[in-house]
Amino acid sequence: MQSNKYSIAPSTFTNPAEASTHDRILKGALKLFGTKGYEGTTTKDLAQAANVAEGTLFRYFTNKKAILVEVATAGWVEILTDLLTELSEMGSYKAIAQVMKRRMFHLRENKYLLQVCFVEAQYHPELREKIQSEIIDKMTDVAEAFFQTAMDRGIYRRMNPKIVAQVFLGMFAVAGFSEQTVIDPHASPQALQEMAEGLADIFLNGVLAKGEKM
Secondary structure, eight states, rough: OOOOOOOOOOOSSSSSHHHHHHHHHHHHHHHHHHOOOTTTTTHHHHHHHSOOOHHHHHHSSSSSHHHHHHHHHHHHHHHHHHHHHHHHTOTTTTTTTHHHHHHHHHHTHHHHHHIIIIIIIOOOOHHHHHHIIIHHHHHHHHHHHHHHHHHHHHHSSSOHHHHHHHHHHHHHHHHHSSSIIIIOOOOHHHHHHHHHHHHHHHHHHHSSSSOOOO
């Protein structure tokens, strides 16, 4: 079932009314940017979606670009937190299929965030740099530490853990944005399970037949 959750990190406002307005602006902006695009969304659209006056937007954000940047980074902060929690709670270093399956479910739920990040980051260097420096690098560090520990324990073979982390993150990100998951909201749990298990098998065992050498 398609989730209606928008992946927005909690605001830091101490006043509940201000926090609510701030979050409504971000949630409305996420859907608008994801469906109409940044250029196709006006500040009037953003105000209407949040049910506030247009001038109210600029009490919380300096301009429309600032809303775009916060929408993207706040969503990825939540994804990073989820990933960190999931890796830390894994009962087995071989349970990658389950992690990938849950990641793909979460990515499908966050289809608007992916649209914003994959599409808008191409046209806004400041957004791309912020996502890279504040989110992607941190996700890679988290995954790298996880795989380094697995190598130290002899569960994974010795190789560059940073490269392993990048491959791992790239696999579920690309799979999560495929037609079978994000774009098609009706993909069955069985289809996601099959994709997750296939990715995990490739990740853990590679694609060469046994006995074959590079």
